[in-house]
Amino acid sequence: MINQKNVELGRRRSSIRELFEYGKKRKAEIGGDKVFDFSIGNPSVPAPAEVHTALKEIIEQTDPVALHSYTSAQGDFSVRKTLADYINKRFGTSLTADCLYMTCGAAASLTIVMNALLNKDEEIITVAPYFPEYKVFAEHAGGRLVAVDSADGTFQLDLNRIEAAINCRTKAVLINSPNNPSGVVYNADDIKRLAKLLEKYSHKFSNAIYLISDEPYRELVFDKDITVPYIMNYYARSIVCYSYSKSLSLPGERIGYIAVSNKMKEFEEVYAGICGAGRALGFVCAPNLFQQLVKRVYDKTSDISIYKHNRDRLYSALTDYGYTVVRPDGAFYLFVKALEEDARAFSEKAKQFELLVVAGDDFGCKGYVRISYCVAPDMIERALPAFKALAESYKQK
Amino acid sequence: MINQKNVELGRRRSSIRELFEYGKKRKAEIGGDKVFDFSIGNPSVPAPAEVHTALKEIIEQTDPVALHSYTSAQGDFSVRKTLADYINKRFGTSLTADCLYMTCGAAASLTIVMNALLNKDEEIITVAPYFPEYKVFAEHAGGRLVAVDSADGTFQLDLNRIEAAINCRTKAVLINSPNNPSGVVYNADDIKRLAKLLEKYSHKFSNAIYLISDEPYRELVFDKDITVPYIMNYYARSIVCYSYSKSLSLPGERIGYIAVSNKMKEFEEVYAGICGAGRALGFVCAPNLFQQLVKRVYDKTSDISIYKHNRDRLYSALTDYGYTVVRPDGAFYLFVKALEEDARAFSEKAKQFELLVVAGDDFGCKGYVRISYCVAPDMIERALPAFKALAESYKQK
Numbered sequence: 001m002i003n004q005k006n007v008e009l010g011r012r013r014s015s016i017r018e019l020f021e022y023g024k025k026r027k028a029e030i031g032g033d034k035v036f037d038f039s040i041g042n043p044s045v046p047a048p049a050e051v052h053t054a055l056k057e058i059i060e061q062t063d064p065v066a067l068h069s070y071t072s073a074q075g076d077f078s079v080r081k082t083l084a085d086y087i088n089k090r091f092g093t094s095l096t097a098d099c100l101y102m103t104c105g106a107a108a109s110l111t112i113v114m115n116a117l118l119n120k121d122e123e124i125i126t127v128a129p130y131f132p133e134y135k136v137f138a139e140h141a142g143g144r145l146v147a148v149d150s151a152d153g154t155f156q157l158d159l160n161r162i163e164a165a166i167n168c169r170t171k172a173v174l175i176n177s178p179n180n181p182s183g184v185v186y187n188a189d190d191i192k193r194l195a196k197l198l199e200k201y202s203h204k205f206s207n208a209i210y211l212i213s214d215e216p217y218r219e220l221v222f223d224k225d226i227t228v229p230y231i232m233n234y235y236a237r238s239i240v241c242y243s244y245s246k247s248l249s250l251p252g253e254r255i256g257y258i259a260v261s262n263k264m265k266e267f268e269e270v271y272a273g274i275c276g277a278g279r280a281l282g283f284v285c286a287p288n289l290f291q292q293l294v295k296r297v298y299d300k301t302s303d304i305s306i307y308k309h310n311r312d313r314l315y316s317a318l319t320d321y322g323y324t325v326v327r328p329d330g331a332f333y334l335f336v337k338a339l340e341e342d343a344r345a346f347s348e349k350a351k352q353f354e355l356l357v358v359a360g361d362d363f364g365c366k367g368y369v370r371i372s373y374c375v376a377p378d379m380i381e382r383a384l385p386a387f388k389a390l391a392e393s394y395k396q397k
Numbered sequence: 398m399i400n401q402k403n404v405e406l407g408r409r410r411s412s413i414r415e416l417f418e419y420g421k422k423r424k425a426e427i428g429g430d431k432v433f434d435f436s437i438g439n440p441s442v443p444a445p446a447e448v449h450t451a452l453k454e455i456i457e458q459t460d461p462v463a464l465h466s467y468t469s470a471q472g473d474f475s476v477r478k479t480l481a482d483y484i485n486k487r488f489g490t491s492l493t494a495d496c497l498y499m500t501c502g503a504a505a506s507l508t509i510v511m512n513a514l515l516n517k518d519e520e521i522i523t524v525a526p527y528f529p530e531y532k533v534f535a536e537h538a539g540g541r542l543v544a545v546d547s548a549d550g551t552f553q554l555d556l557n558r559i560e561a562a563i564n565c566r567t568k569a570v571l572i573n574s575p576n577n578p579s580g581v582v583y584n585a586d587d588i589k590r591l592a593k594l595l596e597k598y599s600h601k602f603s604n605a606i607y608l609i610s611d612e613p614y615r616e617l618v619f620d621k622d623i624t625v626p627y628i629m630n631y632y633a634r635s636i637v638c639y640s641y642s643k644s645l646s647l648p649g650e651r652i653g654y655i656a657v658s659n660k661m662k663e664f665e666e667v668y669a670g671i672c673g674a675g676r677a678l679g680f681v682c683a684p685n686l687f688q689q690l691v692k693r694v695y696d697k698t699s700d701i702s703i704y705k706h707n708r709d710r711l712y713s714a715l716t717d718y719g720y721t722v723v724r725p726d727g728a729f730y731l732f733v734k735a736l737e738e739d740a741r742a743f744s745e746k747a748k749q750f751e752l753l754v755v756a757g758d759d760f761g762c763k764g765y766v767r768i769s770y771c772v773a774p775d776m777i778e779r780a781l782p783a784f785k786a787l788a789e790s791y792k793q794k
Contacts, residue, residue, distance in 0.1 A: 002514045002568075002605075002663075002670050009673030010513075046461040059452055064443040068647045104501055104651070104680070111679030115537075116407075117399045133676070140512075140677035171399075208399075250465045252685030254501070266399075273399050276406030279530070280537035282508030283501070287684050288649030 014132060015362050016040060019347075023356045030354075036383035037375070039356045041180065041332065043249040044374040045302045051248060054296040058289065067292065071285045073278060075102025075257070079295045083257060086298050091230040099262050101274050102286035104254035106216045106243035110174075111137045111281060113212055113239055113258060116273035118143035122171040124212075127157060128364035129181050129335065131214070134174060143171065147364040155182040155326055155335065157190040159197060166201045172210040173198060177228055178217040181363050181370035182335040183311075183328020185221065188229040195235035202237070208266065210237045216256075219247035219301045221330035222308040228330070236263040239270070244294055246332075249302040255290040307332045310373040310380055317384050321391040332374040335360065339394040343369050349393070353386040411529060412759050413437060416744075420753045427751075433780035434772070436753045438577065438729065440646040441771040442699045448645060451693040455686065464689065468682045470672060472499025472654070476692045480654060483695050488627040496659050498671050499683035501651035503613045503640035507571075508534045508678060510609055510636055510655060513670035515540035519568040521609075524554060525761035526578050526732065528611070531571060540568065544761040552579040552723055552732065554587040556594060563598045569607040570595065574625055575614040578760050578767035579732040580708075580725020582618065585626040592632035599634070605663065607634045613653075616644035616698045618727035619705040625727070633660040636667070641691055643729075646699040652687035704729045707770040707777055714781050718788040729771040732757065736791040740764050746790070750783040 013021070016039055023037040058067065074080065080097035087095055103109045110133075114124065120142045126134055128147045138145040148161040162173065173194065177186040198209045213231045221228060231238040243256035260271050285291075314334055318325050324337035336357070338346035343359040347369055350357050360368035373380065410418075413436055420434040455464065471477065477494035484492055500506045507530075511521065517539045523531055525544045535542040545558040559570065570591065574583040595606045610628045618625060628635040640653035657668050682688075711731055715722050721734035733754070735743035740756040744766055747754050757765035770777070 001516070002667060003512065003516055003674070006513050006673035006677060007666055007670040009676050010669035010671065011673070042466050044462065047465055052456055052461065055456055056453060059449055064449065065441065065646065068444055068649050069439050070648045104684075107679035107681045109679075111677075115400065116403050119398070119400055136677050137679060249462065251467045252465050252682060254681060254684050269404055270399060272407035273404040274407065276403035276408070277400070279406055280403060280508075280533050281678050282504035282506075282534060284504045284651060285649060287501075287651050287687070289686075290684070 009136060016358050019356050019358055026354070033382065035354045035356065036379060036386055037356045038371040038373065038383075039358055041372050041374060042251060043246055043302065044376060045249055045304070045306050047249040048297070048300045048302055050297045050300050051250070051293065054293055055289070058292050058296070062292070068288055071102070071288050071291060073275060073285055074098070075100065075286055076288070076291050076295075079291045082295045083298055087259060091233060093230070093232050093261070095259060095262060098271070099260050101258040101260070101271070101278065102291055103256050103258055103278070104283060104286050105245055105256045106214060106241055107133065107137070108254065108283060109241035109243065109256050109258045110134070110214060111141065112274055112277045112283070113241060114138055114141040114143065115277035115281060116270065117171050117210060119171070121169065123167070123169045124172045124174050125162060125165050125170060126174040127162070129155070129179070129360055129368070130364055131176060131180050132362045149365075150182070153326070155179065155184040157186050157194060159190065159193050162194065163197055166197070166209070168205045168207060170201065170207075170209050172212050174212045174214060176214040178220060178328070178330030180217065180331055181333045181358075181360065182326060183331045183333050184326060185226055185228050185329040191229045191231060191234050198235060198237070208237055210239055211235045212239045212241060214241045216243040216246050217331040218242070220304055220307060220332060222304070222311060223329065226329045232259075232261040232263070236261060247301045248297065250290070253287065253290050255286055255294055306377065307374060309377060310375065313377070313380055314371065314373055318387060321388050322395075323387075323391060332372060334371040334373060335368050336371060338367055338369055339391065341367060343367055350390055353390045355383060355386050355390060406533060413755050416753050416755055423751070430779065432751050432753065433776060433783055434753045435768040435770065435780075436755055438769050438771060439648060440643055440699065441773060442646055442701070442703050444646040445694070445697045445699055447694045447697050448647070448690065451690055452686070455689050455693070459689070465685055468499070468685050468688060470675060470682055471495070472497065472683055473685070473688050473692075476688045479692045480695055484656060488630060490627070490629050490658075492656060492659060495668070496657050498655040498657070498668070498675065499688055500653050500655055500675070501680060501683050502642055502653045503611060503638055504530065504534070505651070505680060506638035506640065506653050506655045507531070507611060508538065509671055509674045509680070510638060511535055511538040511540065512674035512678060513667065514568050514607060516568075518566065520564070520566045521569045521571050522559060522562050522567060523571040524559070526552070526576065526757055526765070527761055528573060528577050529759045546762075547579070550723070552576065552581040554583050554591060556587065556590050559591065560594055563594070563606070565602045565604060567598065567602075567606050569609050571609045571611060573611040575617060575725070575727030577614065577728055578730045578755075578757065579723060580728045580730050581723060582623055582625050582726040588626045588628060588631050595632060595634070605634055607636055608632045609636045609638060611638045613640040613643050614728040615639070617701055617704060617729060619701070619708060620726065623726045629656075629658040629660070633658060635661075644698045645694065647687070650684065650687050652683055652691060703774065704771060706774060707772065710774070710777055711768065711770055715784060718785045719792075720784075720788060729769060731768040731770060732765050733768060735764055735766055736788065738764060740766050747787055750787045752780060752783050752787060
C-alpha cells in the first residue's frame with residue numbers, strides 16, 4: 001500500500017475545482033456565454049505591459065548560461081536586495097536581502113514556513129473563512145490547523161475567539177488579508193491587539209508564537225482610504241508570505257517570497273529552518289527568469305480597475321436583489337449569504353440558473369457562497385438577471 | 398523551539414556548496430583564472446538557440462491571461478500529450494497524457510514521488526555513489542534511504558548487494574543513470590535482472606516495490622553505442638523522474654516531469670498519490686511559460702559536444718598522470734580515485750594546487766573525488782598542470 005493520505009488528497013478534488021470542471025462541461029453543452037462561472041480565482045486581467053517588455057529584454061540582454069542557472073536556494077542576492085529595499089521604503093522596515101527567501105509562489109511560501117516552524121502535533125490557528133489548502137499544508141507538515149470563526153457579520157478578527165484557541169501547542173497564527181473568500185481587510189487596531197495577545201501567550205507558555213500573513217491579495221485593494229497593515233510593524237515574530245500571482249496576473253508562473261522580520265531574536269534560527277524546509281521539500285530555487293522579472297517590475301500591478309468595477313456592480317445589484325453581502329475592501333471575491341441554511345444546496349440551486357458559486361463550507365464557514373468576480377464585466381451583466389431570478393425563486397416559497 | 402531538523406538542514410550546507418563558496422572567495426583573492434573550480438554541476442553551455450526563439454514567440458503570440466494562468470495541477474494537457482507522444486515514439490511505450498505529471502524539476506519530481514509512495518519508516522534503496530539530497534528527501538517523506546555499494550571497480554549495479562538490502566519495508570529502488578557522480582550508464586542486462594528481483598520480492602512480501610529512475614542526465618551521453626535503458630520497458634512498476642535542467646541548460650527554471658508506467662495494475666492509485674503529494678507539498682503547478690516551452694523544444698538539447706571534449710581531454714590526461722578513473726559514459730562528472738585513503742584530505746590537498754574537487758564521502762562512496770567538467774575547455778587546459786603536480790606530490794612521498 002502506498003501512502004493513502006496522499007492518494008486520498010489526489011483523488012478528492014477541491015469543490016472549487018469540481019465546480020470549475022462542471023462549468024467546462026456545461027459550457028460545452030449549452031454554449032460558453034450561457035454559463036456564468038464565478039467558481040475560480042484566476043486573474044482575468046492580463047499582466048501589465050511592463051511584464052512582457054521586461055521578459056523580452058531579460059531574454060535578449062542576459063547571458064543565457066547566467067540567466068537560466070541555479071540561483072542560491074534563497075534566491076538571487078540582487079533580486080532579494082531590490083525587494084527588501086522596496087519593502088523598507090514602503091513599510092518603514094529595516095529588512096536586508098537576507099531576510100527574504102524567494103519561492104515558487106504563495107503555496108510554496110506557506111508549506112516552507114509551516115515545515116520550518118511546526119513540530120509534530122503543534123497547531124496553527126487561522127480565521128474562518130479561510131483558504132481550504134491551509135489545512136492540507138499544515139497536516140502535511142505534521143501539525144494541525146485550528147480554525148476560529150471571524151466576528152459575526154463583519155468577518156473581521158474576533159480576538160476573544162482567537163485567545164480561546166491559544167494553548168501550549170500553538171506555534172503560529174495565520175491570517176490572510178485581503179481575505180479569500182470574504183474580501184475583508186483586517187483593521188490595524190485588531191492587528192495591534194492580536195500582537196499583544198501573541199506576546200502575552202508566547203511569554204505565558206515560554207513558547208514563541210509566530211504571526212504569518214498570507215498576502216497574495218495585498219495589491220488588490222480598491223479604495224484609497226483602506227490600507228492593509230504590515231504585520232512586521234506590529235509584531236516582532238512576523239513572517240510575510242507574498243506572491244505575485246494576483247498583483248501581476250502570473251498565477252501559473254509560481255513566483256513569490258517569504259520575508260522574515262529581523263526584529264525577532266531567534267531570526268537566524270527561523271531563517272535557517274526556512275532554508276532547510278525549502279531544501280527538504282525539493283524547491284531548489286524559485287524560477288530564475290521570474291526572479292529577474294520581479295526585480296524589474298516589483299512595483300507594478302495589473303489594471304485592477306476592472307475588479308473594482310466588477311465589485312461595485314455586483315455588490316450594488318446583489319444588495320438590490322435582497323442578498324446580504326459584506327462589502328469587500330479587496331481581493332476579487334464576494335462572500336454572499338446563501339438564501340437557505342445549507343449553502344451547498346443553495347450552490348446546487350444556483351446551477352439551475354447556470355450560476356456557478358462555491359459553497360462556503362470548504363472555507364470553514366457555513367451558510368455563505370463565494371463569488372469570484374475576476375471575470376469579464378459583460379459576463380456579470382449577463383449573469384445579473386440569473387442572480388435576480390435565483391433570489392426571486394426563494395421569495396416565491 | 399521550531400522544527401530543529403529543518404533548522405539543521407538549513408544551517409548545514411552541502412560540502413559541494415561549501416567548496417563552491419570557498420572557490421568564489423578564493424577567486425576574489427587571487428584572480429578568477431587562477432582557481433580551477435570543478436565543484437558544481439551547473440551546465441556551462443548555453444540553452445540551445447531554439448529555447449530563446451521559442452520563449453519570445455510564446456510571449457508574443459499567446460494571450461497573456463492564458464499564458465500565465467494556472468494550469469491543472471498535473472500540467473497543461475496539450476503539453477503532457479506532446480511529451481507522452483514523444484516518449485512513446487522514442488521508447489515504444491503506450492503512455493497517455495494522464496501518465497505524466499509536470500513538475501518544478503528533478504528535485505520536485507523526487508520529493509513528490511517519495512511522498513506519494515512512502516509510509517512511515519519504509520525504505521528506498523539506492524546505489525552508491527548517489528546524489529546526497531536523496532537522503533534529505535526520503536527522510537522528509539517519513540522514510541529512510543538505504544544505500545548499497547555499486548559493483549567494485551565499475552560502479553555498475555551490484556544485484557547481490559541490492560538483493561541483500563531488500564526487506565518487507567522496501568518501497569522502492571531509486572537509480573540514477575547516467576550517474577551523478579560516476580558518469581556510469583547502467584547496462585540493460587542489469588536492469589533486466591533488477592526488474593526480476595523486484596518482481597520476486599514484491600510477490601514474496603506481498604508489498605509492491607517500485608523502480609524509480611532519476612534522469613536529469615539522460616540526454617548527456619557521448620558515444621553512439623551507449624543507450625540508457627528505459628526502465629518502463631523492463632518493469633511494470635516504473636516511475637521516471639525527468640528534468641530539462643541539464644539537457645536544455647535550464648537548471649534555474651525548474652521544469653521537468655514524472656512519468657508513471659500505465660502497465661502497473663495500481664496505476665490510478667499511484668498517479669492519485671502523486672497528485673496528492675504535489676498538492677500537500679505546495680507545488681500547485683509547474684511554471685506555465687516553461688511548460689509551453691518544453692512543448693516546443695522537447696527534442697532539442699544543448700551542444701553537448703563540449704562536455705564530450707572535456708571528458709575525453711580530462712580522462713586521457715588524468716589517466717596519463719597516474720590517476721584511476723572509470724571512463725564515464727555520460728553526465729558531466731568524472732569520479733576519480735583519491736591518491737590517499739581519505740578523500741576529504743585529498744580534496745583539501747588539491748586546494749593547495751587551486752583545484753576544487755568534491756570528496757565522494759557525501760555521495761556515499763569513500764576514497765573518490767568528483768570532478769564536474771561542465772566548465773570552459775580553457776580552464777581544463779590551465780588546470781592540467783595542477784592535476785599533474787598534485788599527482789607528483791604523492792609520488793614524492
